[in-house]
Amino acid sequence: MAELAQTGLGAGRVGQRRRRSPAPSMLPRRSGLSVAIFLVPPLLLYGVAVLLPIVQSLFLSLFSWDGITDMTFVGLDNYAKMFARDDVFWTAFGNALGYLAICLVLQLGGALAVAALLTALPRARELVKTLYLLPAIISTVAIAFLFQRIYSLDPVGPLNQLLAWVGLDGAQTAWLSNVDTVLAAVSVPEGWRFTGLYMLIVYAALIAVPRELEEAARLDGASWWQTFWRIRFPYIRPVWITTTVMATTFALRGFDIPYLLTNGGPGQSSELLTTYMYKTAFVHTDYGYASAISVFIVVECLVAVGLIYLLLRRRDDS
Amino acid sequence: MPITIPKTALGAALTAAALALTSCSGTAGSADPTDIDPEGKIEAREISWLLSRPADGGVITAMEQIAEEYAKDHPGFSLNLITTPDRPSYIQKYETLAAANKLPELFDTDATPFAQKLADQGRMLDVDLLLKDLGLADDYREAALNYQRFDDGELYMVPFEFQLEFFWYNSALLERANVEIPKTLGDFPQLCKDLRAAGVTPIALDGQDQWPLERYLAYYPFRMAGPEYVQDLKNGEAKFADPAGRAAAEWLYELGRAGCFQEDFSSTGYADAQGLFTSGKAAIYNIGTWELANLATDALDPAVRESVDYFTLPTVDGAVTDDNAYVTPSGIGMAVNAQTYDPLVRDFLAYALERYPEVYAATGALSPTTNVETSIPDNATELYAKAVKQADEVGADSAMPWDTQLDPATNTRLQQELTLLVQGDIEPDEFIETMDAALAENSDG
Numbered sequence: 001m002a003e004l005a006q007t008g009l010g011a012g013r014v015g016q017r018r019r020r021s022p023a024p025s026m027l028p029r030r031s032g033l034s035v036a037i038f039l040v041p042p043l044l045l046y047g048v049a050v051l052l053p054i055v056q057s058l059f060l061s062l063f064s065w066d067g068i069t070d071m072t073f074v075g076l077d078n079y080a081k082m083f084a085r086d087d088v089f090w091t092a093f094g095n096a097l098g099y100l101a102i103c104l105v106l107q108l109g110g111a112l113a114v115a116a117l118l119t120a121l122p123r124a125r126e127l128v129k130t131l132y133l134l135p136a137i138i139s140t141v142a143i144a145f146l147f148q149r150i151y152s153l154d155p156v157g158p159l160n161q162l163l164a165w166v167g168l169d170g171a172q173t174a175w176l177s178n179v180d181t182v183l184a185a186v187s188v189p190e191g192w193r194f195t196g197l198y199m200l201i202v203y204a205a206l207i208a209v210p211r212e213l214e215e216a217a218r219l220d221g222a223s224w225w226q227t228f229w230r231i232r233f234p235y236i237r238p239v240w241i242t243t244t245v246m247a248t249t250f251a252l253r254g255f256d257i258p259y260l261l262t263n264g265g266p267g268q269s270s271e272l273l274t275t276y277m278y279k280t281a282f283v284h285t286d287y288g289y290a291s292a293i294s295v296f297i298v299v300e301c302l303v304a305v306g307l308i309y310l311l312l313r314r315r316d317d318s
Numbered sequence: 319m320p321i322t323i324p325k326t327a328l329g330a331a332l333t334a335a336a337l338a339l340t341s342c343s344g345t346a347g348s349a350d351p352t353d354i355d356p357e358g359k360i361e362a363r364e365i366s367w368l369l370s371r372p373a374d375g376g377v378i379t380a381m382e383q384i385a386e387e388y389a390k391d392h393p394g395f396s397l398n399l400i401t402t403p404d405r406p407s408y409i410q411k412y413e414t415l416a417a418a419n420k421l422p423e424l425f426d427t428d429a430t431p432f433a434q435k436l437a438d439q440g441r442m443l444d445v446d447l448l449l450k451d452l453g454l455a456d457d458y459r460e461a462a463l464n465y466q467r468f469d470d471g472e473l474y475m476v477p478f479e480f481q482l483e484f485f486w487y488n489s490a491l492l493e494r495a496n497v498e499i500p501k502t503l504g505d506f507p508q509l510c511k512d513l514r515a516a517g518v519t520p521i522a523l524d525g526q527d528q529w530p531l532e533r534y535l536a537y538y539p540f541r542m543a544g545p546e547y548v549q550d551l552k553n554g555e556a557k558f559a560d561p562a563g564r565a566a567a568e569w570l571y572e573l574g575r576a577g578c579f580q581e582d583f584s585s586t587g588y589a590d591a592q593g594l595f596t597s598g599k600a601a602i603y604n605i606g607t608w609e610l611a612n613l614a615t616d617a618l619d620p621a622v623r624e625s626v627d628y629f630t631l632p633t634v635d636g637a638v639t640d641d642n643a644y645v646t647p648s649g650i651g652m653a654v655n656a657q658t659y660d661p662l663v664r665d666f667l668a669y670a671l672e673r674y675p676e677v678y679a680a681t682g683a684l685s686p687t688t689n690v691e692t693s694i695p696d697n698a699t700e701l702y703a704k705a706v707k708q709a710d711e712v713g714a715d716s717a718m719p720w721d722t723q724l725d726p727a728t729n730t731r732l733q734q735e736l737t738l739l740v741q742g743d744i745e746p747d748e749f750i751e752t753m754d755a756a757l758a759e760n761s762d763g
Binding site: 066086153179262263264265267268286 | 406409410413414416417432435436439519525526580581582583584585586594725726727730731734735737738741743744759
């Protein structure tokens, strides 16, 4: 079996190499200048639109500023407040991690499961794909309203109604008002929404796995799970890493659904770092402290991406 | 799609832009906020009013009509009304524009700490002087003007409304539970228990917008310690741990334990809360006279129409405020940008403010002035006239909504903790401790 996996993996790499090989011939070396010419404008745009604001946030985070009176230099006080004096910040950070976990399970786990099942579906794949992708193209506000109705207790919404039908009346609750359920309740719509999108990506990777490898494995007596885990998954690992990075950074930057559904409440039970930062900037007009939080979010995203590469790459190398 | 990096970027870009603009515009702040009658020729142009009022509401309808009348004599004049009825969104917009020094000729604001800073910088016209100079100052209800004043008594905003906040109730539901309307605030918990026992939701509450619940917090301190308590609170001269604050926290905790509000109140919006009351599911609903058209006309469901009545804020034992003093706001006020104030703005305001009360009162709304009579709509119930008459009987003290008084950071925390307190997720002691800490942290900055 180990040999088989090696073969599978080896073939996968060969396949990748083969796919990469045409690249140099499409862009001959002497056109390096033209490549640079094409790359510089987007790079500049990226610098102005992304890097510059990050640097400015870093700068602003050293000040106390309400937008209308003079800025006062406070050094690292905003960071001291963030790490030592502000319990809401830590609650929001914890919530953001919970939100991330739920989104990842739904998006990546759901995407992989659906995509794997889809490859086994003999017909109507396009229809199923479209159905799963549908939530990703609905406006966020509409989704928020939809889930507000789904979770409603008075009048009884679909979720509580369903619980009543199956005899779980005792489990009925005000999902968005209960501090124990609200974080999950605001995470699920976000997770559900993009499952279809990641499913498409993973599905595209899965159908690229050479059939003959799977057939060979099956002839050698590999079970469905062994075929999946030892052949398919290693083959799609590069795509999996990208998908994980996308899903993680999107979830860490998640904002709209929690903001629209509960605005961080009740209390701080569904407050994420992003909603907290937004409130700090635009409700409290404390731009300095908000900038400090945004710097933290950037660092947090970078650390998360670093960790993903470290973990998944290492497994790849082994 | 998750949008935070763009938000971060947007936030930073906005602040950076604002920074650049404020630094450039240092010279623009030289306008004199007391120069209420600038010299020069009236040159008609478009002027803008950034406001936070319902698009089809009485104020906008009246002002559109007045602007049209004025434009007939002043060709080229027009009034551009830019409204954002959702208050939190409005405040964000207005504060961002203020930071960028891009406020239009007229803009809405409450007497918030932020507005006080704008006034201190000379960016808002002194409305006290303006109204006196126009000869209109005496027309206004004292309570309406007082509501707009800053703590030091200065007036920088013109009121356009006058509202009374009542506890509307459904007498049929109260009868079903065999209970009377509460005489004191302390009667509420028992009342709620009795209503619950009769299978009725005692009080419909819009918890999503936060301010309705914050009103409840303001009631006990207003009766026990008067309107000064919240001012002392924000100035650091009072604490939540003081008797008035403690009583308020304990009362709200009791209301929660007695099941006064619908279970999912924190995620119930304005329309849904009102729906609970108007559909006869909830017995009591605390809202102002801006809802007269829905609660005291035949727009109200016939099934409850005859049962609906109201009572005003009950008292407490040893109250320091009179029974006829309660929440009587004159709505968000209109400030005049001192930097863009010119003969045209003055001339238009002179015309508009003189004409406004008559046009506005004709829509069936309460004018902030005493010189006109509100016309009662044809489809009104008896309650309408009763409520209008009540406006002439209110005392000069008004319970200020706390959300316009406290600094925004403390206010946000207060609103969050209040929900937890009423839901029973925290105890009054914890609430008081958290809030006093928040007050200390935020008043430092």
